Amino acid sequence: xxxxxxxxxxxxxxxxxxxxxxxxxxxxxxxxxxDCWSYGYDNSRLHHLPDAVAFATDHEQISAIIKLCYEYKxxxxxxxxxxxxTGATTPVRGGLVLSMERMNRILDMxxxxxxxxxxxxxxxxxxxxxAGEHGFFWPPDPTSAAFCTVxxxxxxxxxxxxxxKYGTPRENTLGLHAITGTGESIRTGVRTTKGVVGYDLTRxxxxxxxxxxxxxxxxxxxxxxxxxxxxMQAIYTSIDGACRAVSSIxxxxxxxxxxxxxxxxxxxxxxxxxxxxxxxxxxxxxxxEVDGPVAGIKHAVDEIRQAAQNEDLIEFINAETEKDxxxxxxxxxxxxxxxxxxxxxxxxxxxVVPVSRIxxxxxxxxxxAQTHDIKIVNFxxxxxxxIHVNLLIDPDDSQQMQRxxxxxxxxFSLVLTLNGTLSGEHGIGLVKREFIxxxxxxxxxxxxxxxxxxxxxxxxxxxxxxxPA
Amino acid sequence: xxxxxxxxxxxxxxxxxxxxxxxxxxxxxxxxxxDCWSYGYDNSRLHHLPDAVAFATDHEQISAIIKLCYEYKxxxxxxxxxxxxTGATTPVRGGLVLSMERMNRILDMxxxxxxxxxxxxxxxxxxxxxAGEHGFFWPPDPTSAAFCTVxxxxxxxxxxxxxxKYGTPRENTLGLHAITGTGESIRTGVRTTKGVVGYDLTRxxxxxxxxxxxxxxxxxxxxxxxxxxxxMQAIYTSIDGACRAVSSIxxxxxxxxxxxxxxxxxxxxxxxxxxxxxxxxxxxxxxxEVDGPVAGIKHAVDEIRQAAQNEDLIEFINAETEKDxxxxxxxxxxxxxxxxxxxxxxxxxxxVVPVSRIxxxxxxxxxxAQTHDIKIVNFxxxxxxxIHVNLLIDPDDSQQMQRxxxxxxxxFSLVLTLNGTLSGEHGIGLVKREFIxxxxxxxxxxxxxxxxxxxxxxxxxxxxxxxPA
Numbered sequence: 001x002x003x004x005x006x007x008x009x010x011x012x013x014x015x016x017x018x019x020x021x022x023x024x025x026x027x028x029x030x031x032x033x034x035d036c037w038s039y040g041y042d043n044s045r046l047h048h049l050p051d052a053v054a055f056a057t058d059h060e061q062i063s064a065i066i067k068l069c070y071e072y073k074x075x076x077x078x079x080x081x082x083x084x085x086t087g088a089t090t091p092v093r094g095g096l097v098l099s100m101e102r103m104n105r106i107l108d109m110x111x112x113x114x115x116x117x118x119x120x121x122x123x124x125x126x127x128x129x130x131a132g133e134h135g136f137f138w139p140p141d142p143t144s145a146a147f148c149t150v151x152x153x154x155x156x157x158x159x160x161x162x163x164x165k166y167g168t169p170r171e172n173t174l175g176l177h178a179i180t181g182t183g184e185s186i187r188t189g190v191r192t193t194k195g196v197v198g199y200d201l202t203r204x205x206x207x208x209x210x211x212x213x214x215x216x217x218x219x220x221x222x223x224x225x226x227x228x229x230x231x232m233q234a235i236y237t238s239i240d241g242a243c244r245a246v247s248s249i250x251x252x253x254x255x256x257x258x259x260x261x262x263x264x265x266x267x268x269x270x271x272x273x274x275x276x277x278x279x280x281x282x283x284x285x286x287x288x289e290v291d292g293p294v295a296g297i298k299h300a301v302d303e304i305r306q307a308a309q310n311e312d313l314i315e316f317i318n319a320e321t322e323k324d325x326x327x328x329x330x331x332x333x334x335x336x337x338x339x340x341x342x343x344x345x346x347x348x349x350x351x352v353v354p355v356s357r358i359x360x361x362x363x364x365x366x367x368x369a370q371t372h373d374i375k376i377v378n379f380x381x382x383x384x385x386x387i388h389v390n391l392l393i394d395p396d397d398s399q400q401m402q403r404x405x406x407x408x409x410x411x412f413s414l415v416l417t418l419n420g421t422l423s424g425e426h427g428i429g430l431v432k433r434e435f436i437x438x439x440x441x442x443x444x445x446x447x448x449x450x451x452x453x454x455x456x457x458x459x460x461x462x463x464x465x466x467x468p469a
Numbered sequence: 470x471x472x473x474x475x476x477x478x479x480x481x482x483x484x485x486x487x488x489x490x491x492x493x494x495x496x497x498x499x500x501x502x503x504d505c506w507s508y509g510y511d512n513s514r515l516h517h518l519p520d521a522v523a524f525a526t527d528h529e530q531i532s533a534i535i536k537l538c539y540e541y542k543x544x545x546x547x548x549x550x551x552x553x554x555t556g557a558t559t560p561v562r563g564g565l566v567l568s569m570e571r572m573n574r575i576l577d578m579x580x581x582x583x584x585x586x587x588x589x590x591x592x593x594x595x596x597x598x599x600a601g602e603h604g605f606f607w608p609p610d611p612t613s614a615a616f617c618t619v620x621x622x623x624x625x626x627x628x629x630x631x632x633x634k635y636g637t638p639r640e641n642t643l644g645l646h647a648i649t650g651t652g653e654s655i656r657t658g659v660r661t662t663k664g665v666v667g668y669d670l671t672r673x674x675x676x677x678x679x680x681x682x683x684x685x686x687x688x689x690x691x692x693x694x695x696x697x698x699x700x701m702q703a704i705y706t707s708i709d710g711a712c713r714a715v716s717s718i719x720x721x722x723x724x725x726x727x728x729x730x731x732x733x734x735x736x737x738x739x740x741x742x743x744x745x746x747x748x749x750x751x752x753x754x755x756x757x758e759v760d761g762p763v764a765g766i767k768h769a770v771d772e773i774r775q776a777a778q779n780e781d782l783i784e785f786i787n788a789e790t791e792k793d794x795x796x797x798x799x800x801x802x803x804x805x806x807x808x809x810x811x812x813x814x815x816x817x818x819x820x821v822v823p824v825s826r827i828x829x830x831x832x833x834x835x836x837x838a839q840t841h842d843i844k845i846v847n848f849x850x851x852x853x854x855x856i857h858v859n860l861l862i863d864p865d866d867s868q869q870m871q872r873x874x875x876x877x878x879x880x881f882s883l884v885l886t887l888n889g890t891l892s893g894e895h896g897i898g899l900v901k902r903e904f905i906x907x908x909x910x911x912x913x914x915x916x917x918x919x920x921x922x923x924x925x926x927x928x929x930x931x932x933x934x935x936x937p938a
Contacts, residue, residue, distance in 0.1 A: 112716055114719065159663060180916070192855075194632060194637060194855050197905060200639065204672070253693035253694065296762045352662075355582055384663045385663070421663075423665050428667070443653045
C-alpha cells in the first residue's frame with residue numbers, strides 16, 4: 001500500500017532508496033517492513049507503515065536527505081520518540097520517517113548565559129539533568145519527560161504543569177537551526193534573551209508539527225531552579241468550589257508552579273490507589289505547588305491557603321515531609337493506570353478555556369456526559385484553564401462510539417463558546433484537523449497554508465497534518 | 470514629490486482620496502500638506518511627507534480603508550505616536566499614514582483571567598493604569614511608556630528594563646485582531662494562557678513593524694504586581710568588574726526586575742546631575758532592582774549584594790527610603806538630557822550580546838571609539854545583554870560623519886562576532902535595513918519576504934522597511 005502511495009507521487013522508490021542509501025549508509029537506513037513497522041505509530045495508536053526509516057546524524061546529512069526527498073517528492077515525517085497523542089508522526093502517505101533518536105547530543109551547556117544548545121533527539125529529561133548540574137531547569141515538563149524528545153516538545157509546543165508559572169517552549173526557546181522542505185538551511189532567532197531583527201521564525205516553527213521545517217538544533221532558555229518548593233492538596237465538596245478556588249488563586253500575586261485539578265469521577269476512580277484516605281464527600285481536588293526562595297516560601301503557602309479557602313473546602317493538606325509530598329502526588333499519578341483499567345480506550349482531549357470559565361466548562365461537560373450517555377473524566381492544568389477531558393469508550397461498541405463522536409463534537413463547540421481553544425499542548429496532528437476550521441478563521445487558515453507552501457513547495461514535510469483534507 | 474510617487478504606482482490620487490473620504494468622513498482625514506507634515510517623521514528625525522493622513526476609528530473602518538489602498542495600490546503606514554527611532558513609520562513612498570491615536574479605548578479589563586483587551590492607540594501608560602487598579606501590570610516598559618502606544622510596542626516588540634525578568638511583548642500577548650494587506654480580517658492566538666492550534670501568527674505579527682498586517686485590537690497578558698521592590702546601586706572601578714558582576718547576578722536564582730548599566734563616559738557626563746556624589750574612580754555603575762513578596766525581599770537584596778561583590782566594587786548602596794530610590798535613579802535619568810547637551814546628535818543603537826560577552830563588547834567598543842576618533846557612550850539593559858551604544862556626532866562635520874559610519878559598521882560586525890543581534894527593541898525600520906543581511910541568512914530573508922507577499926500581495930503595508938532595498 002505504501003509503495004503504491006509513492007508511485008502515485010511519480011517517484012521511483014528503488015531509485016530514491018538507493019540514492020538515500022548513499023547519503024545515510026546502511027547503518028542509518030531501514031527498509032524492511034518489519035523493521036519499519038514500529039516507526040509507523042505514535043501514542044494515538046494510529047498506524048501507517050513508512051517505506052523507509054532513516055536515522056538523522058547531523059544537520060548536513062538531514063539537508064542532503066531532504067534535498068533527495070524534494071527531488072523525488074517523497075513525504076518525510078520527522079519523529080522523536082512517538083509519544084504524541086494526535087497521530088502527527090504517523091506517515092499517512094508512506095514515504096520516509098526521519099528518526100531523530102541518534103541525534104541526542106548536548107552541544108553546548110552555557111550556564112553564564114542561562115542557555116543550552118541541543119540536538120532534537122535529546123530527551124527532555126537529559127536537558128533537565130544537564131541543566132540541573134548548574135542549578136537550572138528547562139520549564140516545559142510533559143508527563144512523558146523521561147522519554148519524549150526536545151524536538152517533539154518544540155514540534156507540539158508541549159508544556160505540562162509548570163507552564164502556569166514558567167511558560168511553554170515558545171517562551172523558553174532562543175533560536176533554532178533547521179532545514180526547510182527544499183533542503184535549505186535556516187538559522188532562526190538569537191543566542192540572546194532579546195532580539196527583534198526580522199520576522200519571528202522561531203515561534204512560527206515551534207508548534208508547527210514538522211510541517212514547515214526539520215529542526216536540527218535548538219538553543220533553549222534555562223531558568224534557575226527555585227531554592228524550595230511546597231506541595232499542597234485542597235479538597236472540595238463541589239466542582240464549583242474548586243473552580244472558584246482556582247480563580248482566586250490565579251488572581252493573587254503568588255503564582256503557583258503547579259495548579260492541577262481532578263474531578264469527582266477521577267477521584268472515585270483512584271480512591272483505592274490513594275495512600276491518604278480521600279473524604280467521602282470529595283467532589284473535586286486541587287494539587288498546588290509553590291516554589292521560590294526559602295525566605296519567602298512560608299508566606300507563599302499562607303497566600304495559597306487563604307486563596308484556596310471557601311465554604312466548599314473540606315480539607316487542606318500542606319505536605320511537611322518528602323513522604324507527604326509523594327503521598328499527595330500518588331492520587332494524581334494513579335489516574336492514568338486507573339483509567340486504563342476502567343475503560344478499554346479513552347478519547348483524551350486537552351482543551352483550554354479562560355480560567356474564569358472553568359466552572360461553565362465542567363458543568364457543560366457533565367451535561368454532555370448525561371445527554372450522550374458517555375462517561376467523562378476530567379483532570380489537568382487548571383492554572384492555565386487546560387483541562388484533559390477523557391471520554392471513556394469501548395471501541396467494540398459501535399453505538400457508544402457514535403455517541404462519543406457526537407459528544408466530542410459538542411465538547412469542542414462548548415469550548416469555543418467559552419472563548420477557549422481546542423488544544424493546549426497536544427496539537428492537531430491527524431485527529432483534530434477536521435475541527436481546526438471551527439477555531440481558526442478561513443483567512444488565517446489560508447495564510448497558514450500559504451506560509452507552508454513557502455517553506456515546503458513540494459508539500460513533502462509531514463503532509464496531511466494540521467489542515468483539513 | 471509624494472504625489473508623483475503615487476502616480477508611479479498607477480493610482481489616481483484624487484479618485485482614491487474621494488473614495489477614502491467616503492469611508493472616513495472629513496473629520497478623520499487630513500490632506501493638506503501642512504496638516505500632514507507632522508505625521509511624516511518619527512524619533513529618528515527622518516521625514517517623508519504623506520499624501521494623506523486618516524484616523525482609524527474601528528476594525529471595520531480600517532478594513533474598508535485597506536481594501537481601498539489595495540485596490541489603488543496606495544502605500545499605507547500605520548502609526549502610533551511616532552516615538553520609534555528607526556524611521557519605521559516614515560512614509561517613504563508617500564501615500565497614506567493611518568494614525569491610531571483615536572483608537573484609544575480599553576475594550577475589556579479581565580482581572581479574573583489576568584488579561585486586558587485594548588485598541589492599538591491606547592498608550593502603554595493607560596494599560597499600566599487600568600491594570601494597576603486591579604493589582605496587575607503589563608511587563609513591556611519602554612522609556613517612552615507615557616506616550617507610546619501598545620500598537621507601536623507590538624510592532625517593534627518594544628521592551629525596557631523589566632524584560633530581564635518579565636519578558637517582551639512576544640511573551641506577554643495572547644492574541645490579536647488584525648487586517649492584512651488585502652483588507653481581510655484575521656484573529657490570531659487565543660484568549661487563554663496556552664494554545665497550540667495552527668501556526669503562531671501572533672508572534673509573527675509582533676515585531677513585523679506594520680509590514681504584514683494592521684493590528685486593530687490586542688489581548689495582553691497581565692502579571693500581578695509584586696508586593697515590594699528594592700533598588701540598589703553598585704559602582705565599580707572598571708567596566709570589567711561591572712560586567713563580571715552582571716554575569717554573576719544573572720547566574721544565581723534571584724532574577725532582578727531591572728539590571729541597568731552605565732559606562733565611565735556616561736558617568737562622567739552625568740556627574741554634575743547626580744544628587745548622590747559619584748566616587749572619582751567610578752569606572753562603571755549598575756542599577757539593580759529586585760521585586761517580590763515582602764517576606765523574601767531582604768533575602769533577595771542579600772543575594773544580589775553577594776553576587777555583585779568583586780574586587781572592583783567600590784560602593785554598594787541599598788536605597789532605604791523613597792528619596793534614596795529617586796536619588797539613585799536620578800543618575801540614570803539624567804543621561805538622555807546630558808547626551809543632548811554634549812553632542813548635537815547621537816546615533817543610538819541597541820545591540821544585544823549574550824551576557825557573558827558584555828566585557829568583550831565594551832572593550833571592543835572602546836577600541837573602535839579610539840580607532841575612529843568617535844566619542845561612544847554606553848548604557849542599557851545589562852541583564853539582557855542589551856546595550857544602548859551612542860555615537861555622539863555633529864551632523865555638520867562631514868569627516869566625523871564618515872568616521873561614525875565606518876565605526877558603526879564595525880560595531881555591528883563586532884556584535885555579530887560575539888553571537889549577538891543588531892537590535893533588542895528598536896527594530897530595523899529604515900536605518901538598519903542595509904545591515905539585516907549580515908545577521909539573517911539569505912534563505913531566511915527570502916522566506917520572510919515570501920511570507921510578506923502572502924499577507925500583503927500588493928506590497929502596500931509599510932513598504933521598503935526591514936528588508937534591504
